[in-house]
Amino acid sequence: MKFMDKFRMIVEKNNSLVSVGLDIDKQRMPIFLFEEEKDPFFVFNKSIIDATKDSVCAYKINMAFYELYGTKGFDILERTIEYIPKEVLVIIDGKRNDIGNTAKMYAKGLFENLKADAVTINPYLGFDGVKPFLDYTNKYSFVLCRTSNKSAGDLQNIKSGNVPLYENVAKKIKGWNSNGNCGAVVGATYPEELRKIRTILGEDITLLIPGIGQQGGNIEKTVKYGTNKEKMMAIINSSRGIIFAGEDRDFADKARNTTILLKKSINRYR
Amino acid sequence: MKFMDKFRMIVEKNNSLVSVGLDIDKQRMPIFLFEEEKDPFFVFNKSIIDATKDSVCAYKINMAFYELYGTKGFDILERTIEYIPKEVLVIIDGKRNDIGNTAKMYAKGLFENLKADAVTINPYLGFDGVKPFLDYTNKYSFVLCRTSNKSAGDLQNIKSGNVPLYENVAKKIKGWNSNGNCGAVVGATYPEELRKIRTILGEDITLLIPGIGQQGGNIEKTVKYGTNKEKMMAIINSSRGIIFAGEDRDFADKARNTTILLKKSINRYR
Numbered sequence: 001m002k003f004m005d006k007f008r009m010i011v012e013k014n015n016s017l018v019s020v021g022l023d024i025d026k027q028r029m030p031i032f033l034f035e036e037e038k039d040p041f042f043v044f045n046k047s048i049i050d051a052t053k054d055s056v057c058a059y060k061i062n063m064a065f066y067e068l069y070g071t072k073g074f075d076i077l078e079r080t081i082e083y084i085p086k087e088v089l090v091i092i093d094g095k096r097n098d099i100g101n102t103a104k105m106y107a108k109g110l111f112e113n114l115k116a117d118a119v120t121i122n123p124y125l126g127f128d129g130v131k132p133f134l135d136y137t138n139k140y141s142f143v144l145c146r147t148s149n150k151s152a153g154d155l156q157n158i159k160s161g162n163v164p165l166y167e168n169v170a171k172k173i174k175g176w177n178s179n180g181n182c183g184a185v186v187g188a189t190y191p192e193e194l195r196k197i198r199t200i201l202g203e204d205i206t207l208l209i210p211g212i213g214q215q216g217g218n219i220e221k222t223v224k225y226g227t228n229k230e231k232m233m234a235i236i237n238s239s240r241g242i243i244f245a246g247e248d249r250d251f252a253d254k255a256r257n258t259t260i261l262l263k264k265s266i267n268r269y270r
Numbered sequence: 271m272k273f274m275d276k277f278r279m280i281v282e283k284n285n286s287l288v289s290v291g292l293d294i295d296k297q298r299m300p301i302f303l304f305e306e307e308k309d310p311f312f313v314f315n316k317s318i319i320d321a322t323k324d325s326v327c328a329y330k331i332n333m334a335f336y337e338l339y340g341t342k343g344f345d346i347l348e349r350t351i352e353y354i355p356k357e358v359l360v361i362i363d364g365k366r367n368d369i370g371n372t373a374k375m376y377a378k379g380l381f382e383n384l385k386a387d388a389v390t391i392n393p394y395l396g397f398d399g400v401k402p403f404l405d406y407t408n409k410y411s412f413v414l415c416r417t418s419n420k421s422a423g424d425l426q427n428i429k430s431g432n433v434p435l436y437e438n439v440a441k442k443i444k445g446w447n448s449n450g451n452c453g454a455v456v457g458a459t460y461p462e463e464l465r466k467i468r469t470i471l472g473e474d475i476t477l478l479i480p481g482i483g484q485q486g487g488n489i490e491k492t493v494k495y496g497t498n499k500e501k502m503m504a505i506i507n508s509s510r511g512i513i514f515a516g517e518d519r520d521f522a523d524k525a526r527n528t529t530i531l532l533k534k535s536i537n538r539y540r
Binding site: 023025062068071078096097105113114122123126127147149150151155159160 | 338376417
């Protein structure tokens with residue numbers, strides 16, 4: 001099934017633009033899981049998925065947290081993806097990038113072996129590093145455009161004439177979208193930039209928007225500026241704000257409540 | 271031991287600035303390995319390392335080729351790193367990048383668990399995504415500056431005033447080098463850009479230079495423009511040109527001969 005069809009179906013079913021980021025950060029996970037469980041990371045992910053799967057459109061899995069644990073981490077990653085209901089989008093957030101010959105290996109690993117519906121990629125190497133991902137026409141690739149972090153502007157704000165780099169990247173993304181499967185990552189922490197990028201990209205490109213919750217992005221502006229006219233084409237991610245909402249035995253309930261609250265807050269503006 | 275001390279010692283011992291890239295590309299590896307060996311990828315790497323370890327200063331391991339095989343690939347990666355002689359540099363080429371909180375996980379995984387001496391990272395997120403790597407003061411981080419691929423210029427040539435982005439990135443790298451452990455990746459395929467970047471970076475920053483061999487970079491210009499005044503501070507990598515020099519039972523011998531030839535070609539200009 002094409003990414004866009006799956007995206008529309010799950011948004012309709014769960015009435016949600018929320019993505020939950022499954023970042024297994026040991027420092028912030030409930031301690032009792034490590035004392036009582038043999039497989040604490042997977043149990044954590046399983047509990048979060050069970051508690052939120054009817055309130056989200058996607059799960060975002062940041063590779064960094066799994067890569068940290070080597071083969072063991074990769075195994076948890078694979079089992080987590082397998083456990084996610086088939087109707088919910090799996091976004092693998094690896095920000096991968098390389099020259100074409102090598103990018104092809106990343107694309108194959110993520111889309112074919114790990115069965116991601118979508119990935120995040122970094123545009124610094126230009127089109128031939130992006131193309132191997134876009135060649136998977138049923139899949140979706142979110143290109144970093146304006147990131148959510150404090151020093152995002154170090155490179156992204158460098159101006160060419162009056163145009164900052166992130167706007168030039170947005171224009172590239174629009175040009176790279178000939179298969180209809182090239183999106184953009186734009187942080188909710190920069191609402192003005194989000195507005196400008198949506199204007200450049202038009203109606204048909206999906207945005208992946210991190211930075212809500214822990215990072216402090218404003219929900220009203222995120223929905224207003226990030227979605228298109230039909231109030232679609234945006235996936236709004238919260239990771240730490242949801243999965244670490246509780247640190248005791250009720251962590252999954254708290255994650256569920258926070259997810260539902262976020263979903264409702266977003267839908268208020270749709 | 272500090273990266274720079276290990277780098278100087280191995281360059282002195284092996285009289286070589288050559289790095290060999292251990293990219294396990296099944297399509298190009300000798301077929302007999304897959305017919306006869308239970309552990310063909312590791313046997314391949316082991317043979318290449320045995321044949322070249324006295325002629326190189328570093329091995330560069332591109333994560334994409336290992337990530338493709340999931341847990342199995344990660345296991346091959348770990349055993350390969352373990353097999354590399356302790357005196358030779360291990361550069362993990364993953365071009366990782368993320369916001370600070372997450373970049374820290376990548377840095378920990380690569381430097382602490384995988385024991386890389388150096389890594390490659392992507393600068394698109396700015397300083398707070400780079401800092402977690404630079405905090406490992408005994409290690410070295412090569413920031414993508416000017417990549418070797420054809421469409422490198424898509425972003426990297428965008429000019430601010432008269433200054434292309436890659437030059438601005440070079441200036442950032444110089445600024446980020448307060449711990450003396452921030453280097454640059456510059457493709458041998460762009461000698462003029464290499465010359466300009468070396469001028470910006472000065473004498474004390476190490477360049478990782480891919481693009482020799484298969485990708486067609488010129489050796490004389492690479493050495494002339496890439497090294498500093500003492501003809502050091504450059505690591506010149508060839509991957510496919512060396513490891514796939516032969517496709518039959520003598521593949522390791524051919525890799526050895528090609529490595530020695532490259533080492534001599536480089537030293538002719540030092």
